[in-house]
Amino acid sequence: MKVLVTVKEVAEVGDDFSIEGTEVAESDLEYDLNEWDDYAIEAAVQLAEAGIADEVVGVTIGPERSEETIRMALAKGVDRAVRVWDDAFEGQFADVESKVDVFEAVVDDEDPGLVLSGVQASDDAFGATGVALAERIGFEHAAVVNDLAIDEDAAVANVHRELEGGIEELTEVDLPAVLTVQTGLNEPRYASLRGIRQAQRKEIAVADLADLGLSADDVASALTLTSMYEPESESDAEMIEGDAGETATRLAEVLRAKGVDA
Amino acid sequence: MTDVLAVAEHRRGELRDVSYEIVTAGRELADALDGDLHLAVIAGNVDRFADDLDRPGVDTIYTLENGEEFDHNAYQSAVETLLARTDAGAVLMPNSVNGLDYAPALAESYDLPLVTDATGFAYDDGLTVTREMYGSKVETTVDVAGDRFALTIREGEWEATEGVGDAVIESVDADHPDSGARVQGFEEVAGGDVDISEADVLVSVGRGIGEEENLELVEELADALGATLSASRPIVDNGWLEKNRQVGQSGKVVTPTVYIAVGISGAVQHVAGMKGSETIVAINTDPNAPIFDIADYGIVGDLFDVVPELIAQFE
Numbered sequence A: 001m002k003v004l005v006t007v008k009e010v011a012e013v014g015d016d017f018s019i020e021g022t023e024v025a026e027s028d029l030e031y032d033l034n035e036w037d038d039y040a041i042e043a044a045v046q047l048a049e050a051g052i053a054d055e056v057v058g059v060t061i062g063p064e065r066s067e068e069t070i071r072m073a074l075a076k077g078v079d080r081a082v083r084v085w086d087d088a089f090e091g092q093f094a095d096v097e098s099k100v101d102v103f104e105a106v107v108d109d110e111d112p113g114l115v116l117s118g119v120q121a122s123d124d125a126f127g128a129t130g131v132a133l134a135e136r137i138g139f140e141h142a143a144v145v146n147d148l149a150i151d152e153d154a155a156v157a158n159v160h161r162e163l164e165g166g167i168e169e170l171t172e173v174d175l176p177a178v179l180t181v182q183t184g185l186n187e188p189r190y191a192s193l194r195g196i197r198q199a200q201r202k203e204i205a206v207a208d209l210a211d212l213g214l215s216a217d218d219v220a221s222a223l224t225l226t227s228m229y230e231p232e233s234e235s236d237a238e239m240i241e242g243d244a245g246e247t248a249t250r251l252a253e254v255l256r257a258k259g260v261d262a
Numbered sequence B: 001m002t003d004v005l006a007v008a009e010h011r012r013g014e015l016r017d018v019s020y021e022i023v024t025a026g027r028e029l030a031d032a033l034d035g036d037l038h039l040a041v042i043a044g045n046v047d048r049f050a051d052d053l054d055r056p057g058v059d060t061i062y063t064l065e066n067g068e069e070f071d072h073n074a075y076q077s078a079v080e081t082l083l084a085r086t087d088a089g090a091v092l093m094p095n096s097v098n099g100l101d102y103a104p105a106l107a108e109s110y111d112l113p114l115v116t117d118a119t120g121f122a123y124d125d126g127l128t129v130t131r132e133m134y135g136s137k138v139e140t141t142v143d144v145a146g147d148r149f150a151l152t153i154r155e156g157e158w159e160a161t162e163g164v165g166d167a168v169i170e171s172v173d174a175d176h177p178d179s180g181a182r183v184q185g186f187e188e189v190a191g192g193d194v195d196i197s198e199a200d201v202l203v204s205v206g207r208g209i210g211e212e213e214n215l216e217l218v219e220e221l222a223d224a225l226g227a228t229l230s231a232s233r234p235i236v237d238n239g240w241l242e243k244n245r246q247v248g249q250s251g252k253v254v255t256p257t258v259y260i261a262v263g264i265s266g267a268v269q270h271v272a273g274m275k276g277s278e279t280i281v282a283i284n285t286d287p288n289a290p291i292f293d294i295a296d297y298g299i300v301g302d303l304f305d306v307v308p309e310l311i312a313q314f315e
């Protein structure tokens, strides 16, 4: 069984940042592998190590810069990767549907038996791509999976879905399926030096829309980002100023006034 | 004129709070669209749920018997049945864990643009949704093309609608598709030795602590204050503390007298579990950390400087 993992390079905002138009200034952004995808990668690599997956393929929609992140996935044990990018994506706020158009085409090419995706991308946090993809390609699915066992003979995945309030739903999902992986599912490995060396020789196939048989119209987004601003604070917190000693003294006063004292 | 279809949510025999909140959000949207508000109640004790949800502003409640608990295929086909029947152009669903499990599939199959985790919206020739990005560090507005769409709303963001309404309650036959995802049961995460929801004072530690061995420092603080130690999710994911210490959407909801967040950014799923605390203190190096938006007292500083000083104050 081939396992396809969607891997996103996410942007993270530094402590100080400024907003230019509808974007955070490029110099205030740092890029990293999406936390949820790190767990999805680990799950896929563990399936390969258990002999259940015969190949793990990573797929991303991202500009050339994202290859650094994709290399990280390869260094952790993903066998090869597909990176899709096109001028049509430049500067647009991609909606879920347009990403699904791309992933559908990749699924057609790769024919995986299992797709692992993250619950959400930490930057725009739609929390939707995996489940929408499942619907499009006719796979079953389960969202927010924090425990996973594949039963190849029965062609099912036995998963736990982590619900609110510390309750888990135990569900049997027919394969092929798309699962959206929750953090805590496993312990993502660090890339070893050997892994990093090997990753340099692994393939990242680059495709544009035409290569996938798609056009810019297919991926036109129904959404437009029209403004971005810092949220208004809901409380008027007393910000305690001073050096560590001064702030601790003031905070101790406050806490004692609230009745805190061992 | 566009009608709105909002979908209620329940678990193990109880409506979840968001079901009452979605009535409020749904009415707001229906007013903006000059349409009716229909409410879908799917699976479980639908008659009792419909009675509970008959609140001011709801025009019609459709009940669809379809098993006891949530099943995404049953929900999706039920909503599709109702969309065909009511001609509603806007679907409103909770951005809950179960919402994440069917809303995107529904939007995809019905070819509706989807915006998730809305914290507000306005309609003026078109829908504009307010939502956050980058772990709540920025807020954005997103315009949606066209006048049919699917929207999921953040839990706890709208007030619940109270009172008794005069909705028409109608039972609708649902398809019972053989589901390829079958719920086998539920499991409650082990109780453990402490109940953080009982604690009066919580010292709560987040990823800012960096390394497992640094946990000693916050343990010392908790001891000095006579407080109980709790944590954000990454600390538990890393296996540094037991799951029963986790505060948040998927952990415990806590309402202590004092909650001290140490190196916690204040992600929405964390805040969901602690915003009811009487006094919230935050210690964080990042002046823009969203935790400061809900804090009563804030210190912008390095926990490794501040916490030892604070311990000294109580020794």
Ligand SMILES: Cc1cc2nc3c(=O)[nH]c(=O)nc-3n(C[C@H](O)[C@H](O)[C@H](O)COP(=O)(O)OP(=O)(O)OC[C@H]3O[C@@H](n4cnc5c(N)ncnc54)[C@H](O)[C@@H]3O)c2cc1C
Residues within 6 Å of the ligand: A119, A120, A144, B097, B135, B205, B206, B207, B208, B209, B231, B232, B233, B234, B235, B246, B247, B248, B249, B250, B251, B252, B262, B263, B264, B265, B266, B267, B268, B269, B270, B273, B283, B284, B285, B286, B289, B301, B302, B303, B304
């Ligand atoms: C479905 C779902 C359910 C979830 N449920 C939960 C839940 O129940 N509970 C939960 O907590 N999360 C939950 N999350 C995860 C949540 O989205 C966040 O990822 C998580 O809360 C972040 O934890 P954190 O604040 O500790 O880490 P981060 O967001 O990484 O924040 C660390 C903070 O520490 C600060 N810091 C760094 N170094 C220092 C220092 N030396 N001194 C002081 N401050 C420092 C940083 O400025 C930063 O603000 C859930 C997510 C999803 C998708």
Ligand SMILES: Nc1ncnc2c1ncn2[C@@H]1O[C@H](COP(=O)(O)O)[C@@H](O)[C@H]1O
Residues within 6 Å of the ligand: A006, A007, A008, A009, A034, A036, A037, A059, A060, A061, A062, A099, A116, A117, A118, A119, A120, A121, A122, A124, A125, A126, A127, A128, A129, A130
């Ligand atoms: N541009 C992208 N490239 C690769 N994977 C993506 C991309 N966008 C979303 N995904 C995947 O979909 C998951 C959910 O993302 P989202 O629905 O955007 O919150 C992520 O964890 C990724 O696995």
